Amino acid sequence: xxxxxxxxxxxxxxxxxxxxxxxxxxxxxxxxxxxxxxxxxxxxxxxxxxxxxxxxxxxxxxxxxxxxxxxxxxxxxxxxxxxxxxxxxxxxxxxxxxxxxxxxxxxxxxxxxxxxxxxxxxxxxxxxxxxxxxxxxxxxxxxxxxxxxxxxxxxxxxxxxxxxxxxxxxxxxxxxxxxxxxxxxxxxxxxxxxxxx
Amino acid sequence: xxxxxxxxxxxxxxxxxxxxxxxxxxxxxxxxxxxxxxxxxxxxxxxxxxxxxxxxxxxxxxxxxxxxxxxxxxxxxxxxxxxxxxxxxxxxxxxxxxxxxxxxxxxxxxxxxxxxxxxxxxxxxxxxxxxxxxxxxxxxxxxxxxxxxxxxxxxxxxxxxxxxxxxxxxxxxxxxxxxxxxxxxxxxxxx
Numbered sequence: 001x002x003x004x005x006x007x008x009x010x011x012x013x014x015x016x017x018x019x020x021x022x023x024x025x026x027x028x029x030x031x032x033x034x035x036x037x038x039x040x041x042x043x044x045x046x047x048x049x050x051x052x053x054x055x056x057x058x059x060x061x062x063x064x065x066x067x068x069x070x071x072x073x074x075x076x077x078x079x080x081x082x083x084x085x086x087x088x089x090x091x092x093x094x095x096x097x098x099x100x101x102x103x104x105x106x107x108x109x110x111x112x113x114x115x116x117x118x119x120x121x122x123x124x125x126x127x128x129x130x131x132x133x134x135x136x137x138x139x140x141x142x143x144x145x146x147x148x149x150x151x152x153x154x155x156x157x158x159x160x161x162x163x164x165x166x167x168x169x170x171x172x173x174x175x176x177x178x179x180x181x182x183x184x185x186x187x188x189x190x191x192x193x194x195x196x197x
Numbered sequence: 198x199x200x201x202x203x204x205x206x207x208x209x210x211x212x213x214x215x216x217x218x219x220x221x222x223x224x225x226x227x228x229x230x231x232x233x234x235x236x237x238x239x240x241x242x243x244x245x246x247x248x249x250x251x252x253x254x255x256x257x258x259x260x261x262x263x264x265x266x267x268x269x270x271x272x273x274x275x276x277x278x279x280x281x282x283x284x285x286x287x288x289x290x291x292x293x294x295x296x297x298x299x300x301x302x303x304x305x306x307x308x309x310x311x312x313x314x315x316x317x318x319x320x321x322x323x324x325x326x327x328x329x330x331x332x333x334x335x336x337x338x339x340x341x342x343x344x345x346x347x348x349x350x351x352x353x354x355x356x357x358x359x360x361x362x363x364x365x366x367x368x369x370x371x372x373x374x375x376x377x378x379x380x381x382x383x384x385x386x387x388x
Binding site for chain 1: 216217218219220221222223226268269270271272274275276279308309310311314315318319322362363364365367368369370371372374375376378379381382
């Protein structure tokens with residue numbers, strides 16, 4: 001392992017930023033990003049699960065037999081998702097209500113399982129922690145950016161504050177289902193354009 | 198009877214699980230490049246989703262609700278679905294090898310398909326009875342298959358076109374999905 005801890009952390013922020021570079025875990029990306037607040041909230045919840053599951057998987061990597069590893073990963077992830085669910089019910093009930101079904105669905109988010117399988121199962125604690133944190137922050141940034149763009153264009157406001165005068169005609173299309181696909185597609189295109197220079 | 202038909206139409210078109218609820222998008226983009234894989238995935242989802250719907254409903258009603266363990270819903274559902282998929286795979290391999298050859302590689306992928314888990318959670322959240330669960334699971338699965346197969350048809354045509362370089366692959370796929378979602382959007386307000 002020539003890569004340093006900083007590199008493991010940084011790669012999640014640009015080189016392998018989910019969901020743009022690693023096209024995984026698209027469901028919450030499309031489903032909850034109608035506003036920036038929802039996007040960031042979902043991102044933080046996912047980051048928590050990602051970091052905790054990476055830590056535990058990495059610590060248990062010598063104990064878990066590789067034949068039943070996927071089942072073990074799923075149980076570890078589901079446990080942390082339940083923790084997040086209960087925490088959000090207690091401390092952020094409004095957000096819990098808006099995100100709804102997408103909170104329990106972090107269990108089947110391919111990014112979390114993907115990092116456990118591809119990284120944490122093969123690496124010691126500290127790099128796994130850095131990897132989980134980097135990926136989680138990258139995911140939060142992407143969700144926040146997508147949510148921000150959709151909120152600004154779709155409702156003309158950001159965090160609920162109106163940005164433009166009353167003459168602004170919002171593109172309601174952007175906050176509806178089709179807008180999510182088109183917006184993500186265009187952002188992916190822009191990323192490719194910048195990245196390939 | 199009319200209620201069930203309305204529920205079915207609602208689940209297939211209006212609340213289409215892929216294009217309106219955004220569940221199961223990873224396999225949607227991953228397996229839609231070829232018609233063959235799309236059909237395989239659609240069949241596997243129909244098969245598993247109906248069974249998972251029934252089993253999770255039974256788990257919820259007779260175990261979780263009875264003993265007031267609702268907070269274990271996430272863990273128990275994912276375990277039930279994962280073991281169901283494993284079991285179905287073993288059963289098909291032994292008894293119906295033809296079907297196994299067709300669905301084979303798609304079955305393990307279904308465990309992490311949020312369409313299955315999502316549909317089960319929706320059924321339970323809306324407090325459907327057994328028949329409603331059956332109808333909605335089947336309709337969600339049909340809606341998934343319909344959208345996936347339509348999308349695969351469109352994507353096969355895109356292969357023949359010249360797409361600008363930055364837009365290639367996933368990017369154009371997402372924009373196409375947006376347009377497809379727009380057509381399903383027209384069903385809104387029907388039920």
